[in-house]
Amino acid sequence: MRVEARGVTVAYGDEVIFREEDLLVEGSGLYVIIGPNGAGKTTLFKVLLGLIRPVKGRVFLNGQDVTGRPEVAGKLVGYVPQLTSLDFPFPVSVEELVESAVALRRRPIRLFFPREERWRVEKVMEEMGIKDIADKPLGSLSGGQRQRALIARALVWDPQVLFMDEPVASVDPRGKAEIAERIKELSRDRMVLVSSHDPSLFLDSAKEVIVVNRGIVAKGRPADVMRAELLREVYGGGVSLVERCVHLVDSHIG
Amino acid sequence: MWTPTSVELDVRWFLVVLMASLTYGVMSPVVKARRFLFLAGALPHSALLSALLAIVLERTLNFPFEVGSVILSLLLVSMVSLLIARGLSPDSATAIFVSFTVSMTTIVLYYILTAFPMETSVWALIIGDPLLVTWSDVRFGFLITVAVVLALLPFLREQILLGVDRDFVRLSGVRPEFYDAMLVVAMALSTVGLLKVVGFVVEHVMILLPGVIASVYARSGRQAVLVSMLVSLAGGLVGLILSLLTGLAPSGVIGLVLLFAYLMVSRR
Numbered sequence: 001m002r003v004e005a006r007g008v009t010v011a012y013g014d015e016v017i018f019r020e021e022d023l024l025v026e027g028s029g030l031y032v033i034i035g036p037n038g039a040g041k042t043t044l045f046k047v048l049l050g051l052i053r054p055v056k057g058r059v060f061l062n063g064q065d066v067t068g069r070p071e072v073a074g075k076l077v078g079y080v081p082q083l084t085s086l087d088f089p090f091p092v093s094v095e096e097l098v099e100s101a102v103a104l105r106r107r108p109i110r111l112f113f114p115r116e117e118r119w120r121v122e123k124v125m126e127e128m129g130i131k132d133i134a135d136k137p138l139g140s141l142s143g144g145q146r147q148r149a150l151i152a153r154a155l156v157w158d159p160q161v162l163f164m165d166e167p168v169a170s171v172d173p174r175g176k177a178e179i180a181e182r183i184k185e186l187s188r189d190r191m192v193l194v195s196s197h198d199p200s201l202f203l204d205s206a207k208e209v210i211v212v213n214r215g216i217v218a219k220g221r222p223a224d225v226m227r228a229e230l231l232r233e234v235y236g237g238g239v240s241l242v243e244r245c246v247h248l249v250d251s252h253i254g
Numbered sequence: 255m256w257t258p259t260s261v262e263l264d265v266r267w268f269l270v271v272l273m274a275s276l277t278y279g280v281m282s283p284v285v286k287a288r289r290f291l292f293l294a295g296a297l298p299h300s301a302l303l304s305a306l307l308a309i310v311l312e313r314t315l316n317f318p319f320e321v322g323s324v325i326l327s328l329l330l331v332s333m334v335s336l337l338i339a340r341g342l343s344p345d346s347a348t349a350i351f352v353s354f355t356v357s358m359t360t361i362v363l364y365y366i367l368t369a370f371p372m373e374t375s376v377w378a379l380i381i382g383d384p385l386l387v388t389w390s391d392v393r394f395g396f397l398i399t400v401a402v403v404l405a406l407l408p409f410l411r412e413q414i415l416l417g418v419d420r421d422f423v424r425l426s427g428v429r430p431e432f433y434d435a436m437l438v439v440a441m442a443l444s445t446v447g448l449l450k451v452v453g454f455v456v457e458h459v460m461i462l463l464p465g466v467i468a469s470v471y472a473r474s475g476r477q478a479v480l481v482s483m484l485v486s487l488a489g490g491l492v493g494l495i496l497s498l499l500t501g502l503a504p505s506g507v508i509g510l511v512l513l514f515a516y517l518m519v520s521r522r
Contacts, residue, residue, distance in 0.1 A: 050425075051424060070425045071424070071427040074424075074427060075427075077425075081422065087289075088418060089287060089417060089469070090465075090469050091473055091478050092475045093474035095474075097418075100411065103411055104423060104427070135474065136473065153422070
């Protein structure tokens with residue numbers, strides 16, 4: 001399990017988001033990517049997944065070049081997008097969403113799934129506790145239920161690398177804790193990269209923290225990275241979030 | 255004087271209405287799921303312009319009307335695709351497209367009405383009339399229906415999921431550009447190919463309403479596609495029968511039936 005970016009430059013028009021950045025993440029565990037809004041966390045994920053082609057540099061997943069090639073990256077990783085980036089203008093049921101992980105890879109469309117694929121879909125829905133809402137349209141569900149459906153979809157092929165973009169955003173506090181626990185469980189035997197505006201839920205289990213702010217500002221063990229002065233610099237100072245994170249690191253990790 | 259009993263039923267009326275209903279019933283949920291409503295509402299304008307230009311070609315160069323209208327329609331719709339590919343937002347590209355086609359339609363319509371004595375044909379394009387179709391129209395409509403259904407029906411899952419989560423679909427190895435192009439071409443073909451049957455005015459309703467009704471009523475994508483097709487087929491047939499009984503314009507009555515269905519569903 002290895003995710004690597006070499007000399008990556010990303011720009012939207014004239015606006016440069018990352019300039020010749022390197023990143024290497026290796027081995028199973030929970031990697032938490034933090035940074036304020038607009039820091040480039042989602043952009044970083046999209047570059048690593050091949051969804052955005054960098055102006056310069058290459059991206060590798062397990063040694064395979066996936067630069068601008070999402071169809072290759074998709075075979076190696078599971079992806080949970082940011083819930084707020086999705087729209088449900090049309091009824092799609094939970095089951096349809098989860099089984100799309102199988103169905104989209106099997107073109108031309110077949111009416112019936114082989115038993116093994118059906119079993120995969122059933123299994124992840126069971127594990128994520130969404131079997132009883134399988135026939136419900138996503139638009140009618142709570143943020144937590146939608147998030148569980150998206151995680152289930154990412155887990156269908158049992159990927160060894162998981163990218164999760166703000167997996168607890170738009171989720172109520174109880175749901176947040178439940179989803180965070182599930183993510184920690186998942187990270188025991190695979191690499192899980194979680195981006196979060198509020199990392200406090202993940203810090204106690206994080207193997208490494210990557211601080212992003214229009215570039216990779218810091219990367220390392222939580223105790224080394226979660227320093228008050230660095231976070232104040234990144235988040236702009238005086239933010240309660242910073243105080244909370246530093247306190248958490250001091251009391252549980254540091 | 256016209257009375258319901260004086261009507262001699264013609265199988266062609268039912269065939270063309272069934273074909274139009276099936277085509278739009280399949281296309282409408284995709285248009286809704288992909289949020290192509292604005293473009294779908296604009297395409298009848300380009301279909302009308304293509305058909306009018308095809309009349310001019312037919313009258314001046316003896317170029318076959320059906321072939322001319324399809325080619326012109328595809329050329330016009332590729333204009334929107336080009337604008338979007340050049341970085342314009344779909345809404346802005348559609349706005350430019352509509353402004354151009356509406357203005358040109360007025361100019362070409364004026365030219366046709368003054369240069370050729372073809373008022374009846376022009377009105378048939380605008381208000382549509384399944385009762386005036388010929389066997390040639392039926393054959394043309396059949397080809398359009400088969401092409402559109404084959405372009406969309408096997409790929410409904412991809413099309414719908416592209417509207418929900420484009421990134422995930424790309425990660426699954428699907429190329430969105432191919433499906434975008436297929437949808438736009440299918441929309442262009444159906445609007446120009448069925449213009450004589452449904453008419454420019456009611457085409458908007460037939461493209462938009464079945465999908466909207468289905469999205470209100472259904473709980474899953476599969477259910478929504480089925481509902482859209484049933485609503486479209488039922489609306490088409492009921493509208494045609496009611497128009498025969500009342501002597502009102504068939505495409506107008508079909509539009510009202512679909513509107514009534516929408517109002518009933520939206521009260522849920």
